[in-house]
Amino acid sequence: MGEKMKEASYDVLVIGGGIAGGEAALNLANNGLTVLIVEKDLSVGGKMILLSKVFPTLDCSACITTPKISEIARHRNITIFTGSEVRKIRKKNENDFEADLIRHPRYVDAEKCTGCQLCEEACPVVVPDGYQFNLVGRKAAFIPFSIANPRAAAIDIESCTLCGACEKACPPGCIDFTQEPEEYHIKVRSVIIATGFRLFDPLLIPRYGYGLHKNIITSMQMERQLAPTRPFNTILRPGDGKVPCKIAYVLCSGSRDASVGNPVCSQICCMYSIKQAQLLMGALPMADVTIYYLNIRSFGKGFEEFYEQAKGMGVSFVKGKIGKISENPNGDLLLRYEDINENRVKEKVHDMVVLSVGIVANRDVSSFFGEGLLKLDPYNFVSQPDQLLRPAKTSIDGVFVAGTASGPMDIPDSILSSGSASAETISYIIGRNE
Amino acid sequence: MEIEKGKTYKYLREKREVTEAKENLKRFNQVRKLILDALKENDLTVDQLSLKVDMSKDEVVYWLMSLIKFGYVQTGSLDDMDEYFSYKLKK
Structure with missing residues (x-):
């Protein structure tokens, strides 16, 4: 241990300060446990705090997240380290973990x-x-x-x-x-992994032309354009500042595609695209929004109605697989696709294309514990050995998982999963004390 | 070195190389001057600005939106086709 290393102890270490980590920390803190949240970003709130609205209720995301985050930040039992990273976690015994952290x-x-x-x-x-x-x-x-x-x-x-x-x-x-980086040596009784997910990098599908054609953006870039704290005064094409009229969504960009290493469904892309399409119809009343899909997976409460509502608003749904996106000299984009219902290859021009990028695992987590101790599933999410009865359990006793660190899920499911992780953590800590 | 309160940046100057950051700053100052000079005479669209300052349209959008954010430029009116905004200097 270095001379400058600071020491502290808490009941629980929560890795990740997004909505899942925050919710788990709040549950634990309200039950009298002391919690340290380690967040690598400069703010807590994760990805949810950057969203415009949530589906299918179209509630303002910031209005839900901000009071929750404020409650977490002000809680006397919660300490937050932003701009910080976990280096190593060692399990010494049951109820006895040591973690090395760095605060940048x-x-x-x-x-x-x-x-x-x-x-x-x-x-x-x-x-x-x-x-x-x-x-x-x-x-x-x-x-x-x-x-x-x-x-x-x-x-x-x-x-x-x-x-x-x-x-x-x-x-x-x-x-x-x-200011210099500060190293911490922390003692905790249990650990919750809430490291969230990464967005699929669309550069891995060169035929879509992301990065090359400037009027192709990701769904997260569109999310920012739709948010109240948006980068532009209205929805604009980043390639030339045109107010787009014909907007296309390409679903399953980097999901359900074994050729790019992610064969699983990301579970949220259909619904967030439908949400964005509805918001676009509100922001640009003359817009013509087309969603190219393989299957619409509207599995949650109110999702099917939300999908029907979008159709009723005039959003077009085309069951089609995109082959290639090329750019016309005026910046418009030519989509070449297979119309699955008509079994024909077709082409259509759009002003702007939004790639509904999927969720991929955040691999940082595997390096926290010793080699191979924390088991991952075949898609590199944290493995859940007892998914039905104890979904927060991991391959290490006393280490639990919350939110999308264990696999793709939407916000309500992430919050549910945090409830499970916090309940398991309390049970683990109390059980070991008795 | 003795650290003077309110001038701690001097402490880091001795430790860090900032050549690349200075190049970025130089680039921003050049682009800002180009765009602000171009907008002195008329309100311009991204397309017109791109031709006038000889820069790609996507770069113009990025810099223009940044200049709006930092209070140098403001959005003008939409054209007759409701497609392109013009941009003008903030008075």
Whole structure:
């Protein structure tokens, strides 16, 4: 152990501060357990906090997430480390785990920062904004997004010119370039893995032309365009700023496709695409939205009605497999597809194409424990040895899984899964004490 | 080195190379000048700006939207076909 390593102990370590990790932490904290949430990002809230609305109710996502996140952040039994990573976890005995963590420097004292954004105003550097999926720029001194928690600035040190403008502009004097990475050695009694998922990288399907044709975007980029804190003043094509009229969705982009290594259904793409199509019809009343699908999987409560509602609003559904997307000189996109119902190859031109990208496993998790100790399923999600009776159980006693770390699922299922993980954790801790 | 409160950036200057970050800054300043100069005379669409500043349209969109975000430019009116917005300097 290094000399600078700090020590602390908690009842439970929750890895990941998204909606699943947050919900599990809240359940545990409300039952009197002390919890440490380790989040690699600069804000808790995960992917849900970046969404526009949720399906099938079309409730505002931020309106649901923000109070929950605020409750988590203010809870006396919960400690949150943002911008932090788990390096190693060792199980010494039952109810006895040790974890090595690293807190990366934010270069801002988040406790003192008032979120006034004067540093952001003073900063001269503009780099692509990852939270807006690179559709617009942000400063090197920045608040991650308007409803971030903690709502404190951070310095992107890789992009910073160290001009000092932010430091001079900061009224409470909270910018501190002397911050160094901090190493922690933590003792906990149980661990919950809530590391979430990654979005499929559409560059892995070159025939779709993502990255090459600028008017092809991912569903998450469209999600940002539809959110109240959107990057543009309205829905625009990133390739030339045109207000799109004919918009196509390509479902199963990177899901149910063994050729790209992801043969499973991502469970959410059909419904989020239908949700976005409905929101687009509201934002652009003249828009013509077409969804190219293989099968519509509307399996949840209210999903089929939601699908029928979209059809009623005028969204076109074409059962078709996309072969290739090419670009016309004016930036429009030509979709060549197999119309499965008519058994014919057809072509259609659209202004903009949205790739409904699927969910893939977040592989970071496998490195936390010793080689092979935490078993993964064939798709690299955390394996659930007793999926029906004890879905939160993993291959290590005392380590539980919540949310999409165990496989694709929607938000309500993630929250349910967090309930299961927190109940299992409490049972494990109490059981070992008796 | 002695760290002066309010000038801690000097501490990191001795430790970090910022050449690439400075290049990015230079690029932003050049693009900002190009776009703001081009918009001095008329309101322009992305297409028109792209021709005037000799930059690809997608790059123009990115920089233009960033300049709107940081308060240099504002959105003007839509064209007759309701397809393209024009953009103007923020007064």
